[in-house]
Amino acid sequence: xxxxxxxxxAIKSEIEKFKKKLRMESVGYVLQVGDGIARVYGLDExxxxxxxxxxxxxxxxxxxxxxxxxxxxxxxRDELIKEGSLVRRTEKIVQIPTGKALVGRIVNPLGQPLxxxxxxxxxxxxxxxxxPPNVLKRQxxxxxxxxxxxxxxxxxxxxxxxRELIIGDRQTGKTAIAIDTMVNQKGxxxxxxxxxxxxKLSSVxxxxxxxxxxxxxEYTTIVIASSEDPAPLQFLAPYAGCAMxxxxxxxxxxxxxxYDDLSKHAQAYRQLSLLLQRPPGREAYPGDVFYxxxxxxxxxxxxxxxxxxxxxxxxxxxxxxAGDVSSYIPTNVISITDGxxxxxxxxxxxxxxxxxxxxxxxxxxxxxxxxxxxxKVAGMLRLSLAQHRELxxxxxxxxxxDQATKDQLNHGxxxxxxxxxxxxxxxxxAQEAVMLYAGNNGYLDDVSLDLVKTFETExxxxxxxxxxxxxxxxxxxxxxxxxxxxxxxxxLAAFKRDFVARHVxx
Amino acid sequence: xxxxxxxxxxSGSFFELADQEGRGEELADELSAIAHSFREQPEFFDLLQNxxxxxxxxxxxxxxxxxxxxxxxxxxxLRVLVDRKRMDVFPLIxxxxxxxxxxxxxxxxxxxxxxxALDSEVLDxxxxxxxxxxxxxxxxxxxxxxELLGGLQIRVGNHLLDDSVKTRxxxxxxxxxxxxx
Numbered sequence: 264x265x266x267x268x269x270x271x272x273a274i275k276s277e278i279e280k281f282k283k284k285l286r287m288e289s290v291g292y293v294l295q296v297g298d299g300i301a302r303v304y305g306l307d308e309x310x311x312x313x314x315x316x317x318x319x320x321x322x323x324x325x326x327x328x329x330x331x332x333x334x335x336x337x338x339x340r341d342e343l344i345k346e347g348s349l350v351r352r353t354e355k356i357v358q359i360p361t362g363k364a365l366v367g368r369i370v371n372p373l374g375q376p377l378x379x380x381x382x383x384x385x386x387x388x389x390x391x392x393x394x395p396p397n398v399l400k401r402q403x404x405x406x407x408x409x410x411x412x413x414x415x416x417x418x419x420x421x422x423x424x425x426r427e428l429i430i431g432d433r434q435t436g437k438t439a440i441a442i443d444t445m446v447n448q449k450g451x452x453x454x455x456x457x458x459x460x461x462x463k464l465s466s467v468x469x470x471x472x473x474x475x476x477x478x479x480x481e482y483t484t485i486v487i488a489s490s491e492d493p494a495p496l497q498f499l500a501p502y503a504g505c506a507m508x509x510x511x512x513x514x515x516x517x518x519x520x521x522y523d524d525l526s527k528h529a530q531a532y533r534q535l536s537l538l539l540q541r542p543p544g545r546e547a548y549p550g551d552v553f554y555x556x557x558x559x560x561x562x563x564x565x566x567x568x569x570x571x572x573x574x575x576x577x578x579x580x581x582x583x584x585a586g587d588v589s590s591y592i593p594t595n596v597i598s599i600t601d602g603x604x605x606x607x608x609x610x611x612x613x614x615x616x617x618x619x620x621x622x623x624x625x626x627x628x629x630x631x632x633x634x635x636x637x638x639k640v641a642g643m644l645r646l647s648l649a650q651h652r653e654l655x656x657x658x659x660x661x662x663x664x665d666q667a668t669k670d671q672l673n674h675g676x677x678x679x680x681x682x683x684x685x686x687x688x689x690x691x692x693a694q695e696a697v698m699l700y701a702g703n704n705g706y707l708d709d710v711s712l713d714l715v716k717t718f719e720t721e722x723x724x725x726x727x728x729x730x731x732x733x734x735x736x737x738x739x740x741x742x743x744x745x746x747x748x749x750x751x752x753x754x755l756a757a758f759k760r761d762f763v764a765r766h767v768x769x
Numbered sequence: 770x771x772x773x774x775x776x777x778x779x780s781g782s783f784f785e786l787a788d789q790e791g792r793g794e795e796l797a798d799e800l801s802a803i804a805h806s807f808r809e810q811p812e813f814f815d816l817l818q819n820x821x822x823x824x825x826x827x828x829x830x831x832x833x834x835x836x837x838x839x840x841x842x843x844x845x846x847l848r849v850l851v852d853r854k855r856m857d858v859f860p861l862i863x864x865x866x867x868x869x870x871x872x873x874x875x876x877x878x879x880x881x882x883x884x885x886a887l888d889s890e891v892l893d894x895x896x897x898x899x900x901x902x903x904x905x906x907x908x909x910x911x912x913x914x915x916e917l918l919g920g921l922q923i924r925v926g927n928h929l930l931d932d933s934v935k936t937r938x939x940x941x942x943x944x945x946x947x948x949x950x
Contacts, residue, residue: 274945
């Protein structure tokens with residue numbers, strides 16, 4: 264608890280130390296204001312991207328430096344800014360507070376708090392725009408980032424420092440994957456930053472509530488530029504979130520940044536550019552919309568061990584219109600990222616959740632970012648699921664199939680069933696591994712489809728009670744040794760006898 | 770901001786012509802006076818910009834109002850602006866020409882804002898001090914604004930020297946807010 268005299272004395276000493284240096288500042292005057300853009304005359308030595316202060320304490324960024332005037336985007340309300348009012352330089356490139364003070368907080372893209380937990384007392388600041396680490400400072404992505412979602416960890420592994428796009432139509436569970444991933448980072452030494460761009464405030468509040476309820480806010484920062492915020496703030500939000508992540512990256516820690524979503528970000532930037540009278544290109548986006556996203560996502564990296572070995576993983580989200588991945592922004596971001604998780608509404612409504620389309624989803628980092636045990640149990644999973652899909656499409660045409668084909672179809676159906684997972688039911692690595700092992704080796708094939716889920720929960724309980732050693736071994740060694748495999752086989756056989764007996768009878 | 774480029778061109782050529790005749794300052798004052806009258810009589814300014822009114826009628830209006838009152842060059846300049854449909858940038862041009870004249874004379878205008886009225890002696894000291902800093906001739910204009918509470922704010926061109934109590938209090942508040950206790 265703070266004692267009142269402590270506060271008073273602190274303030275006293277602060278006031279005594281306070282001295283404002285008197286010097287010439289360079290100022291400007293507002294010529295024109297409107298649509299969140301101000302044209303300013305003067306500001307002689309202003310830098311591109313510098314933070315500008317208006318007379319009513321609103322801030323802006325100098326984006327266009329022209330011969331006679333400076334184009335400033337206003338980060339806030341423009342109603343109180345008047346023609347002819349004074350504009351001051353801050354002599355700082357736009358920067359935001361970073362570090363521990365932000366953990367568990369909800370802030371706007373300038374780092375100002377939006378929750379009522381008092382001011383953000385940050386000790387460190389970082390510029391919002393920053394040059395990404397170069398080739399020499401990086402190392403390949405090799406450390407896995409567990410999402411806790413079986414389908415992703417098995418087939419589309421994400422590594423620390425990777426950029427994996429989550430793409431899909433509205434209402435296909437894109438944010439759900441992001442939330443699950445954040446919740447699963449508990450105790451993994453990863454700091455999460457969730458950047459909400461152009462979303463409804465109601466949905467952002469919901470995300471915040473879920474994270475709070477799951478205890479994920481202990482290591483998470485939420486940056487909000489909702490749809491009611493002006494476009495400049497929405498434009499700034501992902502860069503601000505990234506800068507908060509970089510603080511961890513360059514200090515040898517790990518961070519996960521989620522940009523939800525970048526299509527809204529591109530739209531906000533389009534609005535800005537058109538208002539600043541930059542020429543429009545395809546779909547009226549400005550020419551540098553590719554660079555807009557590439558410079559953001561390139562900042563995700565895994566740095567060399569002698570530089571601390573920190574990492575910043577980026578999970579951008581893109582919303583497509585009616586499954587069209589070939590429109591401008593989706594193709595751009597697909598080509599920038601190291602792979603994508605493609606979610607389909609057809610699958611979603613067919614009950615396959617997470618609705619991941621296995622054929623179109625890839626992770627270009629591949630097996631490097633997988634633990635040994637995952638590689639062993641899930642190596643062939645992608646291929647066999649792809650074969651199953653083909654076979655299933657083909658078998659719809661003919662009624663009588665030979666036994667081998669029927670078996671293969673049956674196996675595939677069970678694997679699809681096994682990969683289904685509810686939201687907020689993250690699975691630890693060991694459990695993922697044993698279940699995939701069971702599925703792959705056909706232990707589930709003769710269990711009826713609606714019992715697969717029961718099988719999973721009961722088997723995990725069974726392991727915890729009787730074969731604790733297996734899960735412990737996998738979790739610590741991250742490998743499936745021959746010895747453990749034999750034990751697992753034994754456990755599966757024992758459990759299955761019991762399971763079949765119980766469920767056939769009832 | 771195309772208007773700026775336009776205003777620059779027009780004011781540049783007008784100033785050169787006026788300067789050749791050695792009447793730069795006089796004509797600049799005329800332009801300022803006209804700009805002032807436009808502010809007072811916006812209807813008349815609108816009339817000169819109105820695309821529905823014939824050029825001939827606009828010339829007539831200009832002749833009636835200013836002929837004999839202003840230098841012929843100024844009148845011709847107004848007619849050129851009507852002809853080129855650039856009347857809308859006139860206020861900008863007037864300001865630009867004024868700036869050009871000041872620049873030619875090497876005089877910089879300084880606005881001193883203070884919380885209470887200052888006597889001429891203080892202003893004179895200020896002027897001398899500013900002349901020393903900027904190495905230019907300074908013309909001081911005083912504005913009184915009680916909101917400053919105390920101290921001075923001096924604006925020279927695009928520069929500001931701010932030592933008002935108001936600003937000091939504000940920056941102190943900003944600091945106390947982010948203070949670590």
